[in-house]
Amino acid sequence: MTVNAETHAGGHTWQSLPAAQQPDWPDQAALRDAIAELESYPPLVFAGECDALRHRLGAVARGEAFLLQGGDCAEAFDAVGADQIRNKLKTLLQMGAVLTYAGSVPVVKVGRIAGQYSKPRSKPTETRDGVTLPTYRGDSVNGFEFTEEARIPDPQRLKRMYQASASTLNLVRAFTTGGYADLRQVHAWNQDFVKSSPSGQRYEALAREIDRALNFMNACGVDPEEFKTVEFFSSHEALILDYESALTRTDSRTGDLYDVSGHMVWIGERTRQLDGAHIEFASKIRNPVGVKLGPTTTPEEALTLIDRIDPNREPGRLTFITRMGADKIRDKLPNLVEKVTASGAQVVWVCDPMHGNTFEAASGHKTRRFDDVLDEVKGFFEVHKELGTHPGGIHVELTGDDVTECVGGGDEIFVDDLHQRYETACDPRLNRSQSLDLAFLVAEMYRDQ
Ligand SMILES: O=C[C@H](O)[C@H](O)COP(=O)(O)O
Numbered sequence: 001m002t003v004n005a006e007t008h009a010g011g012h013t014w015q016s017l018p019a020a021q022q023p024d025w026p027d028q029a030a031l032r033d034a035i036a037e038l039e040s041y042p043p044l045v046f047a048g049e050c051d052a053l054r055h056r057l058g059a060v061a062r063g064e065a066f067l068l069q070g071g072d073c074a075e076a077f078d079a080v081g082a083d084q085i086r087n088k089l090k091t092l093l094q095m096g097a098v099l100t101y102a103g104s105v106p107v108v109k110v111g112r113i114a115g116q117y118s119k120p121r122s123k124p125t126e127t128r129d130g131v132t133l134p135t136y137r138g139d140s141v142n143g144f145e146f147t148e149e150a151r152i153p154d155p156q157r158l159k160r161m162y163q164a165s166a167s168t169l170n171l172v173r174a175f176t177t178g179g180y181a182d183l184r185q186v187h188a189w190n191q192d193f194v195k196s197s198p199s200g201q202r203y204e205a206l207a208r209e210i211d212r213a214l215n216f217m218n219a220c221g222v223d224p225e226e227f228k229t230v231e232f233f234s235s236h237e238a239l240i241l242d243y244e245s246a247l248t249r250t251d252s253r254t255g256d257l258y259d260v261s262g263h264m265v266w267i268g269e270r271t272r273q274l275d276g277a278h279i280e281f282a283s284k285i286r287n288p289v290g291v292k293l294g295p296t297t298t299p300e301e302a303l304t305l306i307d308r309i310d311p312n313r314e315p316g317r318l319t320f321i322t323r324m325g326a327d328k329i330r331d332k333l334p335n336l337v338e339k340v341t342a343s344g345a346q347v348v349w350v351c352d353p354m355h356g357n358t359f360e361a362a363s364g365h366k367t368r369r370f371d372d373v374l375d376e377v378k379g380f381f382e383v384h385k386e387l388g389t390h391p392g393g394i395h396v397e398l399t400g401d402d403v404t405e406c407v408g409g410g411d412e413i414f415v416d417d418l419h420q421r422y423e424t425a426c427d428p429r430l431n432r433s434q435s436l437d438l439a440f441l442v443a444e445m446y447r448d449q
């Protein structure tokens with residue numbers, strides 16, 4: 001295999017390289033048909049929007065803005081109703097408002113939304129009561145239901161992924177530009193949270209300050225229209241390369257390739273092999289790109305990733321999403337940040353405090369402790385403070401619904417509560433109140449920084 005081969009029969013350099021975590025599609029003819037159809041579909045996003053996000057992330061890399069990236073671990077086809085999308089968006093916007101005020105910097109808002117349908121897994125199979133079946137790999141590949149039939153990878157699902165992404169993005173665009181996301185409304189939701197929940201009451205002082213700031217702007221005659229719309233971007237893990245390749249198009253303005261399935265895509269911890277297809281793919285598209293970095297990442301790997309994906313050292317092009325675990329971040333992160341900074345690269349550093357802190361409760365539920373999540377973010381801020389670098393943002397798995405998937409938080413969820421509303425198809429998400437709790441606590445950290 002050569003990394004630099006310019007093309008292969010399918011057309012793109014990455015298509016001739018080994019790709020980890022791809023489904024074993026049993027029906028290759030059906031796969032080819034699905035890909036051909038996807039290739040004929042219109043883009044979900046415009047290349048110029050991807051450029052805009054890259055510029056916003058450039059400001060994050062320079063320390064002038066903060067990134068809030070969040071949403072489901074795995075979106076599901078049967079969870080794209082208006083209520084679920086609205087609740088998720090509402091939660092992210094509320095978090096964004098708190099962080100904007102406390103940090104006094106723009107918050108770049110990016111959803112794990114409208115495309116987050118594919119999951120890398122640690123095991124190829126799952127066994128329940130002595131029955132072993134292929135593992136669930138996300139709604140884009142197979143069904144969550146534990147039956148032989150549901151678990152067969154079906155390429156028709158790639159088309160449903162496109163359709164579900166399109167309708168989700170359509171509603172998100174409507175909400176964010178049509179007046180629903182008005183900052184004054186978002187602030188009123190935050191006031192509700194502060195008033196009506198025990199965990200919210202701790203943040204009364206901050207909410208009052210925001211209220212005063214809004215009244216002040218009002219009194220100064222700031223045009224209320226300014227508050228009406230909000231910029232919001234989509235992102236997902238670029239995992240299933242047949243899908244991402246079919247949605248990768250040449251931009252007529254520049255001749256560059258863009259993956260028009262979302263504004264930003266990231267490469268996961270399990271697929272970031274330097275000689276693999278995913279990194280080659282990431283290096284060829286002009287979208288802003290993220291790469292997850294777990295605790296085994298060496299500085300040499302990080303530097304090679306920069307050379308591959310960001311050879312021109314363009315702030316905003318590359319985001320490193322570190323997911324070390326609360327017990328490792330203070331040990332592992334400093335060396336990476338130091339070496340990357342010394343190389344002259346200006347990457348965005350983002351903390352994913354979820355994926356290094358997963359454990360299985362006695363009940364069998366995969367869960368995370370709110371305190372571990374918070375402690376990893378704290379460690380992230382400490383390391384950057386010590387090194388004089390910018391803690392660029394957080395990347396979290398969350399939902400706007402009152403699920404019981406992570407333990408702890410101000411409105412505490414106990415291990416015994418997990419079964420009550422455990423709805424995730426993959427990893428445990430912070431619920432609405434845990435997400436807001438986190439935003440207020442991170443806001444305090446950002447301020448102290
Ligand atoms: O976000 C996803 C999960 O962390 C990943 O799919 C691994 O989960 P698993 O260990 O249950 O396979």
Ligand SMILES: C=C(OP(=O)(O)O)C(=O)O
Nearest residue numbers: 073268269270292323355
């Ligand atoms: C699989 C994920 O993360 P990671 O690649 O960091 O394990 C994820 O973000 O859902």
Ligand SMILES: [Mn+2]
Nearest residue numbers: 073397426427
């Ligand atoms: Mn996950």
